[in-house]
Amino acid sequence: MKTFRLRISHGLSMFPDIIKNTTDPDKALNFLKYETSPYSRGYSKSIEVDGKVYVKNIAINDAKVFKEDYICHEESVDFSQRI
Secondary structure, eight states: OOOOEEEETTTTTOOOOOEEEOOOOOHHHHHHHHHOOSSSSSSSSEEETTTTEEEEEESSOOOOHHHHHHSOOOGOOOOOOOO
């Protein structure tokens, strides 16, 4: 089971980093897409797993790459085609 380390970083500001851990890739993806900082509007979000870092900020959005790497694609299969 993989552990995803979720982080909201405020750079050089006085606000502390917010760090959470989860084993659910769907929660990690929702964090990357929707989570906001309670302190500031200027922040970066990242997910660290298996030596990789997925980032979302003003310039970079790795949500699609994370979804391709860790979210199962079988959910979109049409069940009427199965016997």
